[in-house]
Amino acid sequence: MLERTTRPPPEYEPLDWSSAAPTSILARIDEAGIVGMGGAGYPTVSKLASGLHYGTEHVVANGVECEPGVHADRSLMRQHLSQVIEGLHIVGHCLGCDQLTLAVADRETYRIFQSSDIADVKCEIVSDHPANGEERTLIKSLFDQTIPPSAYPSQHGIVVLNVATLFAICEAVRDGYRPTDRVVTVLDEDRWVDVNTSLSAFCSDESQMRLGSVATGTIDRGDATIDLTTNAVAHDRGKLTRACIHCGWCDDVCPRSLPVEAMLRSQQSTSPQDDLEPHFDACFECGACVVVCPSEIPLLDWIRQGKLEASARRLKQRALKRFERRNQRLTQHLSEETDAREARIRTRHEW
Amino acid sequence: MVHVMVALLPGIAVHVALAGWQTLVVIGATTIAALVTEIACTRSARDLADGSATVTGLLIGLCLPASTLWFVCLVAAIIAVAIAKHAFGGLGNNVFNPAMAGYAAVLLAYPALVVEFDTVSGATALEQLAHRGSTTIEEVSTTQAFGAFGAANHEWVNLAFLIGGLYLIAVRVISPLLPLCVIAGIGITAFLLDDGGSSTSHGSPLFNWFAGGTMLSAFFIATDPVTSPSNRVGIVVYALGIGALAMLIRKYSSWPDGFAFAVLLANCFVPLLERIGRTRTSTS
Amino acid sequence: MSELLALFIGIALVNNFVLVQFLGLCPYVGTSQRLETAVPMTLATAFVMILTTLLTHTLYNFLLVPLGLEYLRIIAFIFAIASVVQMTELYIRQISPVLHQLLGIYLPLITSNCAILGLALTIAELPLHQAMVYAIGGAVGFGVVLVAFASLRERLQSEAIPRAFRGTPVALLAAGFMALAFAGFRGMG
Numbered sequence: 001m002l003e004r005t006t007r008p009p010p011e012y013e014p015l016d017w018s019s020a021a022p023t024s025i026l027a028r029i030d031e032a033g034i035v036g037m038g039g040a041g042y043p044t045v046s047k048l049a050s051g052l053h054y055g056t057e058h059v060v061a062n063g064v065e066c067e068p069g070v071h072a073d074r075s076l077m078r079q080h081l082s083q084v085i086e087g088l089h090i091v092g093h094c095l096g097c098d099q100l101t102l103a104v105a106d107r108e109t110y111r112i113f114q115s116s117d118i119a120d121v122k123c124e125i126v127s128d129h130p131a132n133g134e135e136r137t138l139i140k141s142l143f144d145q146t147i148p149p150s151a152y153p154s155q156h157g158i159v160v161l162n163v164a165t166l167f168a169i170c171e172a173v174r175d176g177y178r179p180t181d182r183v184v185t186v187l188d189e190d191r192w193v194d195v196n197t198s199l200s201a202f203c204s205d206e207s208q209m210r211l212g213s214v215a216t217g218t219i220d221r222g223d224a225t226i227d228l229t230t231n232a233v234a235h236d237r238g239k240l241t242r243a244c245i246h247c248g249w250c251d252d253v254c255p256r257s258l259p260v261e262a263m264l265r266s267q268q269s270t271s272p273q274d275d276l277e278p279h280f281d282a283c284f285e286c287g288a289c290v291v292v293c294p295s296e297i298p299l300l301d302w303i304r305q306g307k308l309e310a311s312a313r314r315l316k317q318r319a320l321k322r323f324e325r326r327n328q329r330l331t332q333h334l335s336e337e338t339d340a341r342e343a344r345i346r347t348r349h350e351w
Numbered sequence: 352m353v354h355v356m357v358a359l360l361p362g363i364a365v366h367v368a369l370a371g372w373q374t375l376v377v378i379g380a381t382t383i384a385a386l387v388t389e390i391a392c393t394r395s396a397r398d399l400a401d402g403s404a405t406v407t408g409l410l411i412g413l414c415l416p417a418s419t420l421w422f423v424c425l426v427a428a429i430i431a432v433a434i435a436k437h438a439f440g441g442l443g444n445n446v447f448n449p450a451m452a453g454y455a456a457v458l459l460a461y462p463a464l465v466v467e468f469d470t471v472s473g474a475t476a477l478e479q480l481a482h483r484g485s486t487t488i489e490e491v492s493t494t495q496a497f498g499a500f501g502a503a504n505h506e507w508v509n510l511a512f513l514i515g516g517l518y519l520i521a522v523r524v525i526s527p528l529l530p531l532c533v534i535a536g537i538g539i540t541a542f543l544l545d546d547g548g549s550s551t552s553h554g555s556p557l558f559n560w561f562a563g564g565t566m567l568s569a570f571f572i573a574t575d576p577v578t579s580p581s582n583r584v585g586i587v588v589y590a591l592g593i594g595a596l597a598m599l600i601r602k603y604s605s606w607p608d609g610f611a612f613a614v615l616l617a618n619c620f621v622p623l624l625e626r627i628g629r630t631r632t633s634t635s
Numbered sequence: 636m637s638e639l640l641a642l643f644i645g646i647a648l649v650n651n652f653v654l655v656q657f658l659g660l661c662p663y664v665g666t667s668q669r670l671e672t673a674v675p676m677t678l679a680t681a682f683v684m685i686l687t688t689l690l691t692h693t694l695y696n697f698l699l700v701p702l703g704l705e706y707l708r709i710i711a712f713i714f715a716i717a718s719v720v721q722m723t724e725l726y727i728r729q730i731s732p733v734l735h736q737l738l739g740i741y742l743p744l745i746t747s748n749c750a751i752l753g754l755a756l757t758i759a760e761l762p763l764h765q766a767m768v769y770a771i772g773g774a775v776g777f778g779v780v781l782v783a784f785a786s787l788r789e790r791l792q793s794e795a796i797p798r799a800f801r802g803t804p805v806a807l808l809a810a811g812f813m814a815l816a817f818a819g820f821r822g823m824g
Binding site: 434435438439441446452455604606609612615619623 | 670782783784786787789790791793794795796797800804805808809812813815816817818819820821822823
């Protein structure tokens with residue numbers, strides 16, 4: 001049983017959601033400030049409003065937690081499955097949708113769900129490939145439907161919410177709590193952590209910490225704090241412990257079939273190749289490559305750096321183009337003015 | 352790398368059983384020279400842990416015949432580790448297979464000292480095929496240099512390396528695709544070149560699979576992840592190319608066996624293969 | 636037919652201009668920094684090789700030999716090569732400015748490529764069809780090796796290379812190992 005520290009008393013009046021109007025539920029989610037707790041941090045009220053506007057066929061509770069060494073969502077589901085399911089019902093009621101699905105990746109949670117005789121929610125089990133927790137990949141494997149990159153899934157009738165978000169919705173709507181804590185895998189152990197806790201509170205020695213899992217987290221630069229989207233805190237494995245031996249496993253495992261190895265090579269060379277730039281942007285940081293790497297190279301750090309450099313290069317090019325166009329415009333303007341003046345002089349002279 | 356060393360053990364054992372304790376001296380000399388060079392290049396013993404220098408030394412020792420002089424072993428190991436690996440940036444950045452670069456260098460520098468003579472039967476089967484004049488394959492194969500299905504003695508060495516290679520596949524250190532393609536490459540080429548036994552024939556696919564360094568190259572040398580392509584199309588082209596080139600060099604050139612050169616030749620084209628493979632996958 | 640094939644493989648691989656005869660090393664090292672320059676250089680060299688072979692072969696057999704002026708062949712060939720390169724440049728500029736732009740400085744530089752003069756001197760006394768196969772084989776061998784070396788050099792830019800070896804030294808080492816690999820063809824054909 002996870003210990004939950006004392007929380008401030010409920011800020012809002014408990015709401016009887018089964019008889020409440022969708023707008024009042026949305027207003028409650030909005031004022032409680034609930035965001036996507038799977039990592040994206042997208043405001044939940046915007047997602048639900050979009051789902052309400054376009055009409056929703058499926059609501060999916062995303063319990064597929066495939067990052068290595070992270071089991072915060074799993075622990076939450078094991079303890080508070082009824083609240084997660086109630087959150088799913090609240091969202092279903094709010095969007096007028098009765099096709100509710102819970103997606104999980106581990107057998108244990110699936111077994112707990114089966115023994116809890118919940119009738120109107122379907123439970124699907126998907127493989128635990130590190131990319132499967134991503135929204136669009138999950139939709140592809142559940143409904144065999146591809147969402148175009150330019151659109152949100154909620155515009156295509158599917159709303160996917162993380163189980164921790166659903167739990168927070170349930171507490172905010174039914175009990176009136178504002179979410180001030182969440183389950184975090186802290187150094188491989190799950191516990192309730194208040195938001196705004198500094199990362200240094202968990203660090204016993206001088207070693208570097210990562211905000212997030214060991215594979216996908218970002219390195220703490222000394223000022224990182226837990227927020228609602230943090231699902232893990234881990235020790236850093238250290239920078240580039242061994243050399244890349246070009247085994248190609250990262251290329252094989254990448255769900256987007258990106259040339260990860262060539263990207264790393266380009267980042268480590270003295271002259272990066274610019275034809276790889278679109279690949280850096282296509283990476284959605286699932287961390288699958290970091291998991292399989294036999295040399296334990298923090299590939300995502302290199303790729304993130306490459307992304308930053310690529311966007312900086314693009315900004316520079318855009319500014320350069322703008323500058324050139326302006327110069328061109330100015331010289332054109334100047335020559336037009338000179339032409340006009342000469343024409344004026346000539347006419348005056350003739351006159 | 353520990354798995355690779357374990358997988359090499361049966362081959363080393365057969366080598367020692369057939370050629371005597373001198374083999375161990377050669378293998379020991381190349382391995383120790385490789386390790387010392389590695390320490391000298393990195394100025395620390397930290398990188399010895401990855402085992403790559405040990406494997407390079409072992410592979411050179413297994414390629415060189417048992418009668419090799421000690422300084423030839425030394426030169427091969429130093430060229431392999433210092434020039435072919437560390438001058439290019441160390442493990443992971445080398446373009447050419449270090450073991451084969453070192454072996455090919457001494458093959459060219461000391462051809463008379465590295466010519467392989469079997470301690471049991473004089474010249475090996477591949478040697479006899481390379482310098483036989485106009486005798487047909489039936490006439491040559493009655494000599495002692497030929498065994499039951501491959502070259503004498505070498506068939507057992509190759510069998511031992513085949514077992515070691517299967518162990519590597521079983522523990523998932525290498526994927527079966529690359530060695531299979533090397534073996535297919537040499538088999539197809541040998542089949543096409545085999546005209547049944549005239550004086551220009553070079554033996555059946557089965558003979559060529561179990562002669563010279565076929566299995567050692569297919570499972571232990573060509574599979575080096577650093578110097579082989581990482582995309583699947585590249586791997587197939589690379590491995591088939593090694594097999595075909597090795598067979599062509601065996602048959603047409605003045606070298607008895609061609610794997611060292613075939614691997615180095617294929618290494619030259621690996622960056623090009625990866626580039627082509629990459630543009631293809633990113634446009635599709 | 637098999638004789639021509641042997642001739643082709645002989646000059647393309649076994650006696651490769653760059654890696655075995657060590658001819659044409661300046662463009663080999665000079666234009667191999669990027670694949671984008673190596674490919675146009677390959678095409679331009681192949682074009683000039685085939686054209687000069689036709690010209691110098693005619694010049695030698697129908698002008699120098701009848702007049703007994705064989706000892707002038709080096710000067711005559713250099714003159715012929717230079718004019719072929721000049722005319723090629725003019726012609727390419729006229730029919731395809733884009734290609735001309737792409738080849739840039741490398742086109743006039745072919746004049747001083749010793750592989751071309753070496754080729755002209757080697758094939759002067761062969762029959763014409765053999766000379767043409769020889770020229771095409773030489774061009775293919777030069778091109779394959781140059782393109783492979785260019786893609787290889789793009790990889791030799793790692794930060795891990797010791798400072799003393801960065802740039803040209805490691806490229807020359809790589810060229811040395813390529814020559815080592817091509818020594819495997821020794822005795823073929």
